[in-house]
Amino acid sequence: MSGIVVAGAGAFGTALAVALSGTREVTLWGRDGPAMARLSGTRSNPRLLAVPLPPALDVTSDPAALERADILLLAVPAQALRGFLADHAEALAEKPLVACGKGIDLETLEGPTAVIAHAIPSARPLVLTGPSFAADIARGLPTALTLACADPEEGTRLQALLSTPVLRLYRTTDLVGAELGGALKNVVAIACGACLGGGFGESARAALLTRGFAEMRRLALVCGAEDGTLMGLSGLGDLVLTAMSEGSRNYRYGLHLGRGESFEPGVTVEGAATALAAARLGQRLGIDLPVTDAVAALVEGHIDVGSAVRALLDRPLKAE
Numbered sequence: 001m002s003g004i005v006v007a008g009a010g011a012f013g014t015a016l017a018v019a020l021s022g023t024r025e026v027t028l029w030g031r032d033g034p035a036m037a038r039l040s041g042t043r044s045n046p047r048l049l050a051v052p053l054p055p056a057l058d059v060t061s062d063p064a065a066l067e068r069a070d071i072l073l074l075a076v077p078a079q080a081l082r083g084f085l086a087d088h089a090e091a092l093a094e095k096p097l098v099a100c101g102k103g104i105d106l107e108t109l110e111g112p113t114a115v116i117a118h119a120i121p122s123a124r125p126l127v128l129t130g131p132s133f134a135a136d137i138a139r140g141l142p143t144a145l146t147l148a149c150a151d152p153e154e155g156t157r158l159q160a161l162l163s164t165p166v167l168r169l170y171r172t173t174d175l176v177g178a179e180l181g182g183a184l185k186n187v188v189a190i191a192c193g194a195c196l197g198g199g200f201g202e203s204a205r206a207a208l209l210t211r212g213f214a215e216m217r218r219l220a221l222v223c224g225a226e227d228g229t230l231m232g233l234s235g236l237g238d239l240v241l242t243a244m245s246e247g248s249r250n251y252r253y254g255l256h257l258g259r260g261e262s263f264e265p266g267v268t269v270e271g272a273a274t275a276l277a278a279a280r281l282g283q284r285l286g287i288d289l290p291v292t293d294a295v296a297a298l299v300e301g302h303i304d305v306g307s308a309v310r311a312l313l314d315r316p317l318k319a320e
């Protein structure tokens with residue numbers, strides 16, 4: 001039996017640990033010692049998830065657990081991944097590291113697999129991504145995700161290890177497509193939320209979702225992604241979930257932007273930093289990303305939603 005360690009005890013890491021615990025040996029590792037000790041005692045964190053932890057799930061803040069792992073699921077936010085890897089590089093060497101966060105690093109403009117490859121060259125990066133709210137996964141509701149692994153044999157082995165009767169993993173070798181789909185859909189979800197929050201209606205949201213998806217594909221394909229991956233769970237599938245549901249923090253953040261309200265402090269909103277990163281990447285690669293650029297300008301407070309929508313409508317007419 002492989003020892004799975006989920007690193008990052010936020011909503012998603014806790015949900016994944018809950019879902020995988022039972023038939024597998026699973027440890028949930030978090031950096032905050034007192035918080036993990038409390039969680040170990042109470043076996044629940046209602047602020048994060050409505051379900052209790054299964055008795056078999058081990059909970060710790062001891063870094064030695066990272067070293068003992070056969071495989072690690074990294075459920076820290078994208079902007080924290082580089083720091084986490086630097087802190088634990090020795091313990092994580094030569095292991096399969098499954099990136100579960102969705103974003104592009106704002107400083108390096110890299111996705112999680114390149115961040116892992118640079119920080120720990122001996123590690124084997126994978127990506128686990130797709131439409132899944134932590135609350136749904138923790139409750140055992142049916143969910144389908146994409147597992148990307150460069151080595152098809154290892155991908156097949158880990159697909160079996162990380163699937164459960166209700167958590168169905170599809171595999172691919174397209175790491176770039178999987179991670180960019182997951183990262184970029186958050187930006188489009190912010191745009192869709194801002195559109196509804198600003199009172200522009202559901203037809204406009206459908207237009208933004210579709211044109212935003214065209215942008216996602218444009219950027220991802222130039223970065224080496226396969227179109228089939230973008231059309232699958234990790235791209236279109238996750239975009240549909242995130243851009244249509246108030247269960248999404250990115251969408252809710254967009255709603256607040258659209259209404260001109262401030263958002264709940266301290267909540268992880270990956271699409272905000274990723275919009276800035278993707279806009280810079282688009283400039284660097286010479287790719288037209290009007291929706292992304294508008295979200296980046298909104299996030300930075302340079303424009304309001306009304307002017308963002310007007311700027312998008314004023315663009316020259318073109319072929320679809």
Ligand SMILES: NC(=O)C1=CN([C@@H]2O[C@H](COP(=O)(O)OP(=O)(O)OC[C@H]3O[C@@H](n4cnc5c(N)ncnc54)[C@H](O)[C@@H]3O)[C@@H](O)[C@H]2O)C=CC1
Binds near residue numbers: 009011075076083133
């Ligand atoms: N919540 C959800 O429904 C889903 C989240 N995700 C992705 O999972 C990632 C994490 O999201 P959540 O768990 O929801 O966020 P969260 O805000 O609930 O938790 C983030 C956790 O990461 C920890 N963390 C931050 N920096 C760290 C560091 N340097 N070292 C160790 N731990 C660190 C924090 O202490 C916190 O426990 C994000 O990239 C998100 O896009 C993916 C699918 C679903």
Ligand SMILES: O=C(CO)COP(=O)(O)O
Binds near residue numbers: 102186189238247251
């Ligand atoms: O990635 C997610 C769903 O697949 C979670 O979305 P939010 O981070 O917007 O809540």
